[in-house]
Structure formats: C-alpha cells, structure tokens
Amino acid sequence: MSNDAISDLTQPQRDRLAFIELRLRFLGEIRRQDLVTRFGIQSAAATRDIAQYKDLAPRNLDYDTKTKTYVRADWFRPLFDFASERVMTWVSQGYGDGEPIRWKPLVTCEGSSLEAKCDLEVLSVLTRAIHRKQIVEVSYRALSSGLTTREIVPFALADNGQRWHVRAFDRRSNEFRDFVIGRITDARIMAGAATDIELPDQDIQWNRVAEIELVPHPANVQHPDTIEAEYGMKEGVLKVRVRAAMAGYLLRRWNVDCTEDHGLKGEEHHLWLRNRQALYGVTNLVLAPGFGIQRKEW
Structure with missing residues (x-):
C-alpha cells in the first residue's frame, strides 16, 4: 500500500x-x-x-x-x-488485529527473550491448513536428520515459552510430533484429505490433560512463603492443568525439580514437582529437569 x-x-x-x-x-x-x-x-x-x-x-x-x-x-x-x-x-x-503500527508502552518495559525466526509465508500455509484441515508438505531442518521433506497434517500451534511449534501428524514417522516453525524452510498445501488416524482426536498426548502439583523446593528455598506468594499458591501448592504434550516444556521453562527426592541443587530450582505419578506415560518428559533421575537407594 x-x-x-x-x-x-x-x-x-x-x-x-x-x-x-x-x-x-x-x-x-x-x-x-x-x-x-x-x-x-x-x-x-x-x-x-x-x-x-x-x-x-x-x-x-x-x-x-x-x-x-x-x-x-x-x-x-x-x-x-x-x-x-x-x-x-x-x-x-484473538486480539492485536489492528493495523501494524508501533505502539508505545505506558511505562518503560524491556524483555530478555530472543526473537525466534518465523517466516510469515510459511506460517500462513500452516494456519490456513489448520483452519481448513488440510495436508502440508514441508522442508524441515531437524537436529537428528538434517533437512528432509515431510508430509504433515497440522492441527494446532503451540508456544513452549521460548519458541512456537506446530502440532501435527507426521507421515514420515507415522506419529504425532511437534515441529519448530522456525525450522520449516518451505511449505505448501497439498491435495487430499487426512485419514482417520491423522486427526487430532487420535493424538493421545495432546488430548490427555494432567494436573501437576508444584510446591516450594524443600531443599533450595529457605523461605517457602516467598515462593507461595510469588506463584499465588493455595495451602502451599500450585495446581496446574497442562496437556501431556506440553508438560515437559512447562517444567523445563520454570526449572522445576522433577526428581523423586527433590535432589537437584541450585538457586534456579525454586519449585519441586510433588506428584510425578500424574505424568506417567508422558512422552516429552525427557525435557523436564531431573525427571530421569531415580531415587537413591540406601
């Protein structure tokens, strides 16, 4: 214009x-x-x-x-x-949809996040495919396999607190996965319809919702009431409902100690996951701090 x-x-x-x-x-x-x-x-x-x-x-x-x-x-x-x-x-x-002008903040504000790369044309293909339930062919850069071409059936965007993913059925691996949008170098909508196994209601990890219980870290926090006030805990517990597919991201972002015996040391671990059993079977817990560490036997 x-x-x-x-x-x-x-x-x-x-x-x-x-x-x-x-x-x-x-x-x-x-x-x-x-x-x-x-x-x-x-x-x-x-x-x-x-x-x-x-x-x-x-x-x-x-x-x-x-x-x-x-x-x-x-x-x-x-x-x-x-x-x-x-x-x-x-x-x-669903807001912020006015003309793109640079707004001034009401008070001085700064952030500490890195700006993740996102190609708006790639994003537009993904969002249109989600809206219309279409299949997309993407060129994707993975850490394990490098640049590959895949057919995916996207159905949701997901923010892990650091970068955006698209949740989709991956025909290459024949399973539902997260794809970092910034690693998609090209995308185009394909003809055809998704099969029954590719639909969102078949994504167990996405549809499963777990309630996790976070408490002040028993070893690293000297004044637990400070953490209770900061997070608005009730009776010393913060209960959070989270999709299984997003649980690992949340726990990593907040440096939650997920060991059974709250054994992670360090000032960055203010929170401890009190109910590990609620996340049994969640596949992305490899991201959660200390989740793979078993309780020491004496």
Whole structure:
C-alpha cells in the first residue's frame, strides 16, 4: 500500500483493511460477518470495506459463490507489513488485529527473550491448513536428520515459552510430533484429505490433560512463603492443568525439580514437582529437569 493511499484512510478504516488481510493471509478467507462481529459495523459497511480492499489489491482475493466467502487468491501479495510476534498474538489469542503500527508502552518495559525466526509465508500455509484441515508438505531442518521433506497434517500451534511449534501428524514417522516453525524452510498445501488416524482426536498426548502439583523446593528455598506468594499458591501448592504434550516444556521453562527426592541443587530450582505419578506415560518428559533421575537407594 502506498503512503498516499494510507494517508487517505482513517485509522478505523486501516484497522478494518488490516483485519481483512490477516484473515485472508492466515485463514484463507473473510466473510462480511467477520467484520460485522469484530468491529460492530453494519453489513453494508463491511461490504464497502471488502470492496475497498479489493480496489487496493485486486489480485489478493476471489469470491466463492458456493460458500459466499471471499477467499485468498493464488496471486496474493500482502499490503501490510506485520511483525511475526503480532501475528502470533493474533492467531493464538484473538486480539492485536489492528493495523501494524508501533505502539508505545505506558511505562518503560524491556524483555530478555530472543526473537525466534518465523517466516510469515510459511506460517500462513500452516494456519490456513489448520483452519481448513488440510495436508502440508514441508522442508524441515531437524537436529537428528538434517533437512528432509515431510508430509504433515497440522492441527494446532503451540508456544513452549521460548519458541512456537506446530502440532501435527507426521507421515514420515507415522506419529504425532511437534515441529519448530522456525525450522520449516518451505511449505505448501497439498491435495487430499487426512485419514482417520491423522486427526487430532487420535493424538493421545495432546488430548490427555494432567494436573501437576508444584510446591516450594524443600531443599533450595529457605523461605517457602516467598515462593507461595510469588506463584499465588493455595495451602502451599500450585495446581496446574497442562496437556501431556506440553508438560515437559512447562517444567523445563520454570526449572522445576522433577526428581523423586527433590535432589537437584541450585538457586534456579525454586519449585519441586510433588506428584510425578500424574505424568506417567508422558512422552516429552525427557525435557523436564531431573525427571530421569531415580531415587537413591540406601
């Protein structure tokens, strides 16, 4: 979009046009009702917004007469330049979908995270495939096997606190796995439909929800009431419900001591997993600090 075209629009207009583009780019479709619901406008106004977007980018959308839906065209080229972090916020939390301008914080704020690489075109293929239940061919860089081509059936995005994954059935290994989005170098939607064993309801680790109990570390914390207050514990325990497929990530991120005898030393281990048995059979616990360490026999 040229600067002249932007200057001729009001801020609400830019927000609505950006919303149209987000829906087209990452979900593959936009309906008038989407605009009506999101912005509280009338159907006639939504029709004008879509027409205006089409005037600015005529090759970005087509009209599907069967579903009465505007769909992403093959020649789609984005008008707006969104930061990947904002897109991730939008697709995962459903807000932050206005025009991509740089907002100023209300107070001084700094972060300590590394910005993970994320190709928005790759992301758009994955999100459209998730939304439409489609199969994707990806070029993926794995630590164990290097660059390979795989067919996956994605159904969810997952944030492990450090980087984003896509949860998908992997036809190469014939099992459900997590794929780091930043390691996907190319992606394209394929024809065909997923089989029954590839559907999300067959992913045992994703559908299983465990309740873990975290307590102040019995050996490393001198004043447990400090940890209890920091985490809002009730009666000295923080109970967290987590998908089995995400448990290892959570425990590693918070440096939770997962040994049976709370034997990990170090100031970084403020929390101890009190109920290891609740995670029996969880496959990604190799990531959890000390989970593979057995209790010492005396």
